Amino acid sequence: MRNKIIIGNWKMNLSLADAQDLTFKLKSSIKVERPAEITVCPPSVYLLTISNILKDTPHIKTGAQNMFYKEEGAYTGEVSPKMLKDLHIEMVIIGHSERRQYFNESDKDVNLKIKAALKFGLTPVFCVGEDLKIREKGEAESQVKNQVLEGIKDLNSADIEKLIIAYEPVWAIGTGKICSGEDANKIIKMIRSTIKEKSTPQISETVRILYGGSVKSDNFGEHIKYPDIDGGLVGGASLNFEEFMKLIDLASNAHSQVQSHSV
Ligand code: 13P
Numbered sequence: 001m002r003n004k005i006i007i008g009n010w011k012m013n014l015s016l017a018d019a020q021d022l023t024f025k026l027k028s029s030i031k032v033e034r035p036a037e038i039t040v041c042p043p044s045v046y047l048l049t050i051s052n053i054l055k056d057t058p059h060i061k062t063g064a065q066n067m068f069y070k071e072e073g074a075y076t077g078e079v080s081p082k083m084l085k086d087l088h089i090e091m092v093i094i095g096h097s098e099r100r101q102y103f104n105e106s107d108k109d110v111n112l113k114i115k116a117a118l119k120f121g122l123t124p125v126f127c128v129g130e131d132l133k134i135r136e137k138g139e140a141e142s143q144v145k146n147q148v149l150e151g152i153k154d155l156n157s158a159d160i161e162k163l164i165i166a167y168e169p170v171w172a173i174g175t176g177k178i179c180s181g182e183d184a185n186k187i188i189k190m191i192r193s194t195i196k197e198k199s200t201p202q203i204s205e206t207v208r209i210l211y212g213g214s215v216k217s218d219n220f221g222e223h224i225k226y227p228d229i230d231g232g233l234v235g236g237a238s239l240n241f242e243e244f245m246k247l248i249d250l251a252s253n254a255h256s257q258v259q260s261h262s263v
Contacts, residue, residue, distance in 0.1 A: 002230050004230055004231045004252070005039070005164065005231035005251070006037070006038055006251050007038075007039045007041060007234065008041060008234050008238025009065060010043060012043055014043075016049065020049060020053065023054065026040070026241065026244070026245075030248070034059065035256050036251035036254075036255050037061070038061065039060070039063045039091055040061075042065075048087050062091075064091070064122075066079070066094070067117065067122075069113045085120050090122065091124075092123070093124075094117060094124045094125065094127065095107075095110035095128065096168070110150070111152075114151055114163070115159075123162060123164060124163055125164045125233065126164070126165050127168050128148055128151065128165065128166070128191070129170050129213070130143045130171075140169070148165070155198075157200055161206055164210065165208070165209045165210070166209070167210070167212070170213075171213075172214050173235065174236060176214050177213075181222040181226050185229055188228045210230055210233045211223050211231075211232055212233030214236075215234045215235075217247055221250055225254060
């Protein structure tokens, strides 16, 4: 059975003091492992501070929001997978739509980053999602499928199994417009069947696929009950301690319900 997972993507938000305060609050409220896995992704300049606070709390992981695909060298301003490993970071968001949109990251870059993350033992949180124009043209499924295929190009099944995939429709990010649970589940099912084509049926049932885009505690209950939606990649709501805790509770309860049905 797949564990549910909630990942907080803080993006370029919070002062250092606020980031520390939020982390200490999470740490003191989540003393033991929850049924849902939890990760926070602070801005890269805070990674060391936040991962140090959480180092004796292995059930709350620290992830990065981005990295370059080169190991080291003259790449001013970039952070390498090797450096993330040095900080004991276990996860890295790759191909977020904001990286694609504002920093011109291509599918090819995303593929190289996924390969580099895997080489260094980092779990890629591989983001895909269509923009509004594509959705209105009825091409959401074909574009997302294409992004998935390009992102996992040349990966073997063992590597594909290590991915977490996040379906984040661009039009739903930070807009308050949520993709319905039914629509999100439909695309996520398609992603799962694409994974099946490129690996094995067993692996396609193991890979976790999350929904992201205006996730809040008052809308996510609808999403998390769908069996193919394994959790959330959360932006704005992850900056608020109470909201983030509610999302962790929703995912934990959904996990426990699935578990009780499967025994
Ligand atoms: P919001 O939850 O703020 O819409 O952001 C979603 C997102 O981009 C998470 O990576």
